[in-house]
Amino acid sequence: MSSSDTSKTVLITGATGMTGSAAVRHALARGLAVRAMVHTVDDRSRALADLGAEVVVGDLLDINTVRPAIEDTDAAYFVYPIQPGLIHAAVNFAQAAKETGGNVILHLSQRSANRESASNSCRDTYIAEQVLNWSGVDVIHLRPTMFLEWFLYPYMLPNIRKGKLWIAAGEGACSIVGAEDQGRAIAALLEQPDEHIGTTIPLSGPAELTQREMAAELSKGLGREIVYENPTPDEFAAHVQAIGVHPYATQHIHALMPEYQQGFLGGADNNIEKLTGVRPTSVAEFARSHAHILNGEA
Template sequence: MQKILITGATGDTGRYTTQLLRERGFDVRAMVHKYDERAEALSALGAEIFAGDLLDLRSVRQALEGIHAAYFVYPIKPGLIAATGYFAQAAREAGLKALVNMSQISARQYSQSNTALDHWTGERIFDRSGIPVTHLRPTFFAEWLTYPTFSNLVQIRTNGLIEYPFGSVKHAPVAAYDQARLISELLVNHSAHAGKTYPLFGPVEMNYFDIAEILSDVMARQVIYRPIEIDEFRTKLAANGAQEHLIQHLCAVAQDYRDGLFSGTNDIIEKITGKPPMSVSEFAKEHKEHFF
C-alpha cells in the first residue's frame, strides 16, 4: 500500500489526520520534531514515527523516501519559506504524487502579516514545483477557544470573560478534526483536487457575543465577551508570553478579521467528505474539559 507522510503530526490537524488514515488502513509516516508521549500515541495507532526537522533538507529528504502523498503544515514561527522550499525540492526528487498544503485564509500578496505573506509565497513555491498540490485556507479554528497562549482560556475559566479585538464581526469557526477529515480524503483521492485552493469554514457564522452564549450554556455559568482594541490585544499577548513573530501576525490578522476577511461559510468539507463540520456548540461540548 502507498505510504502517506504527515508533517506536524503531533499538532491538531496532523494527529487527527494520522488517526483517520490509520483507521482506514493506510500506511502513515508521522513526522514529528521529537519523540515524546505524543509521538508514542501516534506509534500506538500503527504510524511509523520519523523525528526530523523541516528546516533541514537532508531530514526532509529522508522523511519523503518512499512516500506517495504528503500533508505539509508549518507552525506560526519563522522559517516557513525555507521549510516550503526544502519540502518542494525534496518532494520533486522523491516523485511525490499528491500534496495537501495548510495555508490560511489571510494569505495574500500584500498581507500586513508576515506569516500570511509567507503562506502566500509558499503557495506559489508549491505551485511552481510541478507537484499536484491542493491549498487549504481555513478561517479561525474552533480551537482558538482552547489555545492558552492567545486564547482567553484562563479568563474563561476564572471569571467567564472573553476579550478579543474582533468587535461584532462574524466568522464560522472550523474544528481541526473536520479539517483532518478533509485532509485525509484529499490525500487518498487527490486527482480531482489538484491545483485547487479551498477556503474552509464551519457551518454557521457567529461573533464572539454568540460564542459567549454557547460557552455559557456548556459551562452552566455566564460567559461575557468584551471587545478590546488591537493595542490592548498586543499587550495581552506579550503578557501571556507570545513571541514577537506570533504577536505581529495575530495583530495584523485581527485587523483582517475586522475587515471581514475571515467571514463567510461554504459546504466544501461536507461535499468532499459527505459529512458537515461540527458547530461551535458541538465542539465546546466535546472539549468541555478545557473550560473547567
C-alpha cells in the same frame, strides 16, 4: 481506492500537532499506510506509533531529513506553525517532492493568506503557496479559518473561565472550524487527491458567526454566561505578548485583528461535509466536549 486498500503511503508532517495528529488517526482509519514526521520521540509520537503509524524524526528546515521522510510516499501533508521559517520549509518540501517524484502535496495555508496583509505570517503563507505552485509539484492548498482550539489557548482560556470572550474582533465574523474536522478532511484528500489537484479549498465550520454569537454558543455549551468583550488590537496584542507568545505570532495576531474586523476571515462553505460525509463541529458542541477545560476543572 477503497478504504481497505493499504497500497497508498502518505506522509503527515506536524504529526503530533493539532491537525497533524487528527490526520494521522483518520488516515489510519481509512486504511492508509501513514508515515508520521515528528521533531522528537516522546509520549505523543510513541502514541502515534502505537496506533500503527511509522514515526520518523525530521525537521522541515533541514532538507536532508525531509527527503527520506517523503520518499516512496504517494501524498504528503505539509503544515508549518505560525513562526519564522515557513518559506524556507516550503522550498525544502517542494524540492524534496520533486527529487523523489510522484507526490501530491496537501498544504495547510490559512484563510487570511494575503500578499498585502500587515501580518508577516499572512504574507509568508501567501508566498509559500506561490512557491509550491511554481515548483511544478501537484499541490492542493487548504485555507481554514480560525480554529475552535483558539478557545483553549493560554491568552483566551483564563478569560473564558471568568465568563469573558475577550478578543479584538469587533463585529468580524468567521466560520470557526475544529482541528479534528480538518484532520478528517485532510485524510480524505490524502486518500483521494486527484480531482482536487491545483485547487484551493476553504475549510469552514458549520456556521459563520461573530464573536458575540460565539459567546452565545459557548454559553449554550457550557451552561453558563459567556460575555463578549472587545478590547483594542493594541490591548489584545499586549495581553498576548505578556503571556509569552513568540514575537512572530504576536505580530500576526496584532496585525490580523483589524483585518479580521474587515472580513478577511469571513466566508462559509460545506467542503468538510462534502469531503467526509460528516458535519463539522459547532462552537456549542466543542464547548460541551471541552467543558472540563473551559470551566477550569482540568
